[in-house]
Ligand SMILES: Nc1ncnc2c1ncn2[C@@H]1O[C@H](COP(=O)(O)OP(=O)(O)OP(=O)(O)O)[C@@H](O)[C@H]1O
C-alpha cells in the first residue's frame with residue numbers, strides 16, 4: 135500500500151509553449167482511489183507516465199511512500215515499477231501466441247530468470263477471480279472484455295502497492311466495461327492497493343473515492359476540494 | 363523468455379521467412395562460389411598432376427590439354443608419328459605414350475594408348491584384372507559400367523555422337539582401373555594400334571584383311587600414313603608384327619593427336635618442352651596451361667564473388683530495413699514490455715536474439731543450400747566429364763559462415779540498440 139505525494143511537478147516538451155503537465159501539489163493517500171478526467175490532450179497520459187516512472191518530469195518530486203522516483207535512474211525506475219505498479223492500459227498489450235496464464239506471468243519472467251515459487255498459483259488464482267479459465271488457447275482469440283480482464287490479472291500478479299489504469303474501459307462495450315470497472319475497484323480493495331484511473335467513464339469514476347479534472351496540464355477540478 | 367521469443371517469432375513468421383530466405387540465398391551463393399571454385403581447382407590440378415608434358419600438333423594449347431588430359435572430344439590436328447618414336451627413344455624420357463581418340467562405346471571414349479602408359483602413369487588395375495596385351499583387349503576406367511571379361515564393339519564417332527557399331531572389331535575387357543577421380547575414369551583404354559586399325563591408319567598385326575570395311579576415312583587421314591597401297595612394297599619393316607604392341611615403334615607410323623610424356627627429371631622436362639616447340643610440334647606443361655586458364659576463369663570468379671558479396675550486402679540491408687520497419691510497428695509492444703517492468707537489457711536481448719535466430723537459420727539453410735548446390739553441379743559435371751570435383755565443406759567454409767553470422771550479429775545490434783533506447787512511455791500514447 136503506497137501513498138503518493140507530488141510536488142511542483144512539471145513536464146515540458148521542447149515544442150510546446152506551456153507545460154503538458156503542471157501540478158504544484160497532489161496527495162493521494164495509501165489505499166484510496168482517484169479518478170482523473172479531462173479533455174483530450176489535457177495531460178492525463180503524461181500524468182500516468184510520470185507517476186509510474188515511465189517518464190521523468192522536467193521538474194518536481196514524485197514521492198511514493200516517501201521515495202522520489204523522479205530522481206531514480208531509468209533502470210531503477212524500471213525495477214521500482216516492476217515491483218510496485220500494476221498497469222492496465224486502454225490497448226491491453228497482451229502478447230499473442232501465449233495463453234492467458236503465460237501473459238499474466240510474462241512481466242515476472244522478464245524479471246526473474248526462474249519463476250519464483252507461488253507465482254503460478256497466484257496467477258491461476260487471479261485468473262479465476264477475473265473469470266478467465268486457464269486454457270492453453272492463445273489470447274488473440276479472446277474477446278476484448280476477456281483481454282482486459284487478463285490484463286487486470288497481470289497487473290495484480292506482483293501484489294503491487296498501486297494500480298494505475300489509463301482508460302481501461304474506453305475500448306470496451308458497456309457491459310464488459312462495467313465488468314472491468316467492478317473488477318478493478320473490487321480487486322484494488324481486496325489487494326489493498328492504491329487505485330489511480332484515467333477515465334471518461336462516469337460509471338467508473340463514480341465508484342472511486344475522489345475525482346480530479348485536468349485541463350491544459352493543470353488541475354482544474356477536484357472533488358475533494360469541492361466537498362471541503 | 364524463450365517461450366516469449368518463440369511465440370513472437372511465430373507471430374512474425376512472414377517477415378521472419380523473408381529474412382531467412384534472403385539470408386539463406388545470399389549465404390548459399392557465397393558458399394557455392396567458394397566451394398565450386400576450390401573443387402574445380404583441386405579436381406583439375408589432380409587430373410593434370412599425373413601428366414608432365416603434353417605434345418601435340420601446333421594449335422591451341424588449351425584445347426590440347428583439355429583433349430588429352432580431360433579427354434574432351436575435339437578434332438585435334440595430328441602430330442607426326444615420328445615425334446612419338448623419337449620421344450620414346452629419347453634417353454631423357456621415362457616414357458611417352460600416344461593418346462588417340464575417335465571411337466566411343468555408349469558415350470565412353472575409347473582411348474588408344476600403350477600398356478606401358480597404364481603401368482607407368484599411376485593408374486592401378488583393380489584386383490584380378492590385368493593390363494591389355496593384345497589388340498583386342500581393353501582396360502576400362504572406374505566409372506565405365508563394364509566388368510572384366512565383358513566384350514564390346516566400339517561405335518564409330520566421338521563420344522556423345524550417334525554411332526554405328528564396328529562389328530568387325532571387338533574388345534574384351536581384361537582389367538579395370540582403380541578410381542582416379544579424373545576424366546580417365548570414364549575412358550576405355552585400348553592399344554593405340556587398334557584405334558589406328560579401326561580408322562584405317564597404319565597396320566594391325568600384318569594381316570591382309572585388316573583394312574576390310576574401313577574405307578570411311580577419318581579427317582585425319584590426310585596425313586600420309588595410310589598403308590593401304592604400300593602394303594606390298596619394300597617398307598615391310600614398318601608393319602607392326604603380329605602380337606607386337608607399343609614401342610619400339612616402326613619408323614613410319616601414323617600420327618597421333620597427343621603424346622603424354624614423362625621426362626626423367628625436371629630439367630629434362632624443360633629441355634623437352636624447348637625441343638618440341640617447332641613448326642610441327644607443340645609441347646606444353648599442362649599445369650601451366652591450367653594456371654593460365656584459371657587466370658581467365660579468375661575474372662569470372664571475381665564477377666561471381668562480387669555478385670555474391672553484393673547479394674550479401676543487399677540481403678544485409680534488406681534485413682536491417684525489414685527489422686527497422688518491423689520495429690517501429692513494435693514500438694508499442696516494446697514500450698509495453700518496459701511499462702510492465704521488463705529491464706532495458708531484456709528488451710535488447712529479445713530483439714537481438716530474435717534477429718540472430720532468424721539470421722542464424724538463414725545462414726544454416728544457406729550452408730546446406732550452397733553445399734547441395736555445389737554438389738549437384740559437381741555431380742552433373744562429373745557425369746559429363748568424368749572429372750570428380752571434390753566438393754568439400756572445410757573449416758574455412760564454416761569460418762566463412764561464422765564470419766557472416768558474426769557480421770549479422772553485429773548488424774542485429776543496431777535494431778536492438780534502437781529498441782533498447784526506446785522510451786517506454788510510447789506504450790501509453792496513441
Ligand atoms: N513526446 C512528446 N513531445 C511533445 N509533446 C508531447 C509529447 N507527448 C505528449 N505531448 C503533448 O502533451 C500533451 C498531453 O498529452 P497526453 O497524451 O498526456 O494527453 P491526454 O490527456 O492523455 O489525451 P488523450 O485523452 O487524447 O489521451 C498533448 O498536447 C501532447 O501533444
Ligand SMILES: [Mg+2]
Nearest residue numbers: 178179180790
Ligand atoms: Mg491519453
